[in-house]
Amino acid sequence: MLGRTANGMFWMFRYLERAENMARLLDAGLRIALTRDLETAESEWRSVISTSGQRAAYEATHDGYTGVQVWNFLLRDKENTASVREMLGLVRTNARAARNAISGEVWEAVNEGWMQIDAKLSRPVSPSQISEVVRKIRRVGTLVHGAVTNTMLRNEGYHFARAGTFIERGDSTARILDMKYYLLLPSLNYVGSSLDSGQWEQVLRSVSGDRAFSWLHAGQIDARGIVKFLVLDDLFPRSLAFCHSALRRHLAGLARLHGREGESNILMREADTLLADLTSEMIFDQGLHEFLTDFMARNAAIGRAIAEDYRFLS
Incomplete structure (x- = not known):
């Protein structure tokens, strides 16, 4: 192609x-x-x-x-x-x-x-x-x-289309969670506390996750639960974990079709290693903003590497 x-x-x-x-x-x-x-x-x-x-x-x-x-x-x-x-x-x-x-x-x-x-x-x-x-x-x-x-067909075009989807989706979820989390908290003293459920539901609505979260959490809305859901739940198709898992599969599909791996595959494995054993407690210990900033930077780097690996401007 x-x-x-x-x-x-x-x-x-x-x-x-x-x-x-x-x-x-x-x-x-x-x-x-x-x-x-x-x-x-x-x-x-x-x-x-x-x-x-x-x-x-x-x-x-x-x-x-x-x-x-x-x-x-x-x-x-x-x-x-x-x-x-x-x-x-x-x-x-x-x-x-x-x-x-x-x-x-x-x-x-x-x-x-x-x-x-x-x-x-x-x-x-x-x-x-x-x-x-x-x-x-x-x-x-x-x-x-x-x-x-x-x-x-599940060919190159399909894999490039899906890679673009999940690169963008992961970035969007991280950006929404990062911005909304701190806009909704009047003070850092409230981190992890139970706040206005209507406003936290708005965070979930921003990523079409309100109904799925309600099913999984019996309607109990709290900040830590939402962060865990949007970052680590690999059943939700807009979580960071799901987006990276899907992106990894499509990059692997491209590598198989081309008979070689590129820098994007290497960066993908590094990102997977960081997410593999992560817990919500570890995210809050690091700092949610710091974690999300790092995720978005790595996500952007993978996107640039895809363009280099497959000579988008050729």
Whole structure:
């Protein structure tokens, strides 16, 4: 497979994951803001922008933090190069570049999804429309992933697509947990204590984990339990452990097809060694922020190594 095609597959699914994650973050912010007074709602929308990593860009053009301002900035603002509309446009561009490596069903899901979302985001999104728009964005991701699973050969293209998905998903979960954990804690003295269950549920909603966590923990929501679930539970498809396990399998698949391992496989094994025997107590002893920062740095290094190993720019 040409490096340009591999690059297209890898980044197509990174951008798709980013768009989905943004929709989940907005959905969680919307739910909690609707139950709060004006001041608390503004604080929640500020945290959504901060978690997305776009606070500087937002504050360069906006004075306040109303819901309408925030979601239109994140969804469709022409000045925001990381908007959902821009991300889905890049998904379609990369899908076109890798057209010979994806099935017809995958292309149709991407192209039709883009056209639907582009039409929805061609005008400012009103409060009466936001829930529907968020659902449609998430639905596009679901349909594309379903088409990949059900129609694509388990070849190089498939492995690059899934590697892109899990690199991005792991980074997003770590970033959300890192930002939200400290935004929700008024003081370090509260670490590990039982706080407002509604706000901690919002953390879980940000990664679509609220129902799964409830099933596994009988509805008992606490900070340490959420950290353990989102970092170490390899049954949950958005946990850091699950993402790294899946990424390892797809990198191993690429190594088998190419008849050699690369730097990305070496870095993957090092990351696995660090996660293998980890406990939640060890994470808190190290410091949650420090652990997550290290995870994100290693995750990014693996992503760069994949590009080098498979000559994405060739």
